[in-house]
Amino acid sequence: xxxxxxxxxxxxxxxxxxxxxxxxxxxxxxxxxxxxxxxxxxxxxxxxxxxxxxxxxxxxxxxxxxxxxxxxxxxxxxxxxxxxxxxxxxxxxxxxxxxxxxxxxxxxxxxxxxxxxxxxxxxxxxxxxxxxxxxxxxxxxxxxxxxxxxxxxxxxxxxxxxxxxxxxxxxxxxxxxxxxxxxxxxxxxxxxxxxxxxxxxxxxxxxxxxxxxxxxxxxxxxxxxxxxxxxxxxxxxxxxxxxxxxxxxxxxxxxxxxxxxxxxx
Amino acid sequence: xxxxxxxxxxxxxxxxxxxxxxxxxxxxxxxxxxxxxxxxxxxxxxxxxxxxxxxxxxxxxxxxxxxxxxxxxxxxxxxxxxxxxxxxxxxxxxxxxxxxxxxxxxxxxxxxxxxxxxxxxxxxxxxxxxxxxxxxxxxxxxxxxxxxxxxxxxxxxxxxxxxxxxxxxxxxxxxxxxxxxxxxxxxxxxxxxxxxxxxxxxxxxxxxxxxxxxxxxxxxxxxxxxxxxxxxxxxxxxxxxxxxxxxxxxxxxxxxxxxxxxxxx
Numbered sequence: 001x002x003x004x005x006x007x008x009x010x011x012x013x014x015x016x017x018x019x020x021x022x023x024x025x026x027x028x029x030x031x032x033x034x035x036x037x038x039x040x041x042x043x044x045x046x047x048x049x050x051x052x053x054x055x056x057x058x059x060x061x062x063x064x065x066x067x068x069x070x071x072x073x074x075x076x077x078x079x080x081x082x083x084x085x086x087x088x089x090x091x092x093x094x095x096x097x098x099x100x101x102x103x104x105x106x107x108x109x110x111x112x113x114x115x116x117x118x119x120x121x122x123x124x125x126x127x128x129x130x131x132x133x134x135x136x137x138x139x140x141x142x143x144x145x146x147x148x149x150x151x152x153x154x155x156x157x158x159x160x161x162x163x164x165x166x167x168x169x170x171x172x173x174x175x176x177x178x179x180x181x182x183x184x185x186x187x188x189x190x191x192x193x194x195x196x197x198x199x200x201x202x203x204x205x206x207x208x209x210x211x212x213x214x215x216x217x218x219x220x221x222x223x224x225x226x227x228x229x230x231x232x233x234x235x236x237x238x239x240x241x242x243x244x245x246x247x248x249x250x251x252x253x254x255x256x257x258x259x260x261x262x263x264x265x
Numbered sequence: 266x267x268x269x270x271x272x273x274x275x276x277x278x279x280x281x282x283x284x285x286x287x288x289x290x291x292x293x294x295x296x297x298x299x300x301x302x303x304x305x306x307x308x309x310x311x312x313x314x315x316x317x318x319x320x321x322x323x324x325x326x327x328x329x330x331x332x333x334x335x336x337x338x339x340x341x342x343x344x345x346x347x348x349x350x351x352x353x354x355x356x357x358x359x360x361x362x363x364x365x366x367x368x369x370x371x372x373x374x375x376x377x378x379x380x381x382x383x384x385x386x387x388x389x390x391x392x393x394x395x396x397x398x399x400x401x402x403x404x405x406x407x408x409x410x411x412x413x414x415x416x417x418x419x420x421x422x423x424x425x426x427x428x429x430x431x432x433x434x435x436x437x438x439x440x441x442x443x444x445x446x447x448x449x450x451x452x453x454x455x456x457x458x459x460x461x462x463x464x465x466x467x468x469x470x471x472x473x474x475x476x477x478x479x480x481x482x483x484x485x486x487x488x489x490x491x492x493x494x495x496x497x498x499x500x501x502x503x504x505x506x507x508x509x510x511x512x513x514x515x516x517x518x519x520x521x522x523x524x525x526x527x528x529x530x
Contacts, residue, residue, distance in 0.1 A: 019396040094399045131284040
């Protein structure tokens with residue numbers, strides 16, 4: 001425990017699901033509506049003090065989450081996990097749902113304690129669309145060759161420089177210099193499967209992801225699955241480390257930030 | 266085949282799914298947005314002549330459909346089922362999807378040829394809501410007693426006067442007199458089941474339904490399932506034939522017009 005202004009502080013972990021459609025992504029960016037904006041406003045109303053949120057994965061505009069993890073510090077006297085979840089779910093509205101509230105040790109951090117993250121991408125693969133799946137699946141009319149897509153998916157397993165699939169981002173070093181963020185990532189799992197007759201799902205887990213990486217990977221694998229590109233393109237594009245070759249960007253509404261793994265302590 | 270203005274006419278049957286949320290029900294009621302309004306505008310654009318739609322079940326505002334059946338007459342030269350489905354799905358937008366187009370015999374009528382209709386109602390029955398199911402399920406936090414609800418459901422099997430569960434409606438007789446529409450209906454099937462852990466589903470089939478009948482029935486059965494009313498209330502309210510006793514009206518977004526049965530001919 002630490003104390004601020006004489007009040008004991010606790011670190012709180014939230015497990016959060018959200019429909020990404022109405023939001024410009026997770027990270028606060030006032031005045032645009034963001035998930036963190038909604039959560040922070042609700043938390044500040046309950047805690048009666050400002051809160052600063054850390055999340056396991058900053059999802060992009062329109063991307064959903066089932067198992068997003070968020071941590072923040074609050075005055076201990078304001079936090080009672082059961083009632084807090086109930087209040088937050090009243091205040092946040094139906095698009096953002098707090099599934100769990102836990103008090104965790106002060107050195108637990110939603111972002112830096114995470115060992116891996118996973119995403120799921122769903123495609124409705126049939127001629128006729130479905131009005132009930134339109135917000136959570138990418139509708140592709142022509143049949144996808146899942147075997148070819150899985151062959152492509154195996155190319156990305158392990159550690160690779162994903163420059164071909166991620167936008168460049170500048171970061172500041174400790175001494176204030178602006179450098180390009182590294183784009184090497186370790187992919188632990190990447191697999192396409194048939195969830196139901198016409199419903200196809202991609203699951204990917206990695207230590208971390210760079211910006212738009214999953215949607216770029218899904219995009220090229222869909223082109224391979226449609227026969228628009230040979231399966232050998234996957235390894236070639238990956239090795240080229242150049243975004244010009246990457247092809248299609250899958251739409252955000254098929255993507256769900258699914259789960260985060262924290263090592264047992 | 267018949268002919269109008271020298272053009273051969275065909276009767277066309279559509280199988281239609283829709284998300285009811287953006288619509289004030291099925292029946293055309295300009296200028297409010299309705300499912301029939303969207304379909305008729307698209308059909309008139311393709312057929313280049315006015316069309317008059319008949320449906321198997323006129324769903325209420327906010328109620329969804331998976332297997333709605335619609336018939337209309339059109340000039341034969343305008344109708345080619347495959348391309349027609351494609352054009353309609355482009356014109357109708359993502360909320361209304363034409364799943365099938367068939368040319369049927371001239372005496373087939375979506376409404377009068379139907380032997381039965383079925384509805385499904387889904388409830389998310391757990392403490393924490395789900396942002397992805399919020400448009401298609403009624404969220405009820407306290408646990409429901411499905412056995413009690415099924416005991417109540419058996420009371421409505423067979424032919425009954427459902428005046429306790431349906432709003433009065435005036436209809437015109439052949440000689441122009443205004444009389445009350447009969448509210449006797451034959452229920453063929455009525456059953457609650459667990460679709461998944463926290464997901465509860467009611468299925469009901471009947472020759473036909475009167476206005477708001479399913480939502481009224483679901484409402485009282487939910488009150489029984491929560492222990493707010495004894496299971497014996499179901500038979501008592503049914504026999505009373507008086508709406509004042511009926512209780513809760515379930516919200517429309519949990520309800521789906523599911524299927525229609527036509528006798529083989």
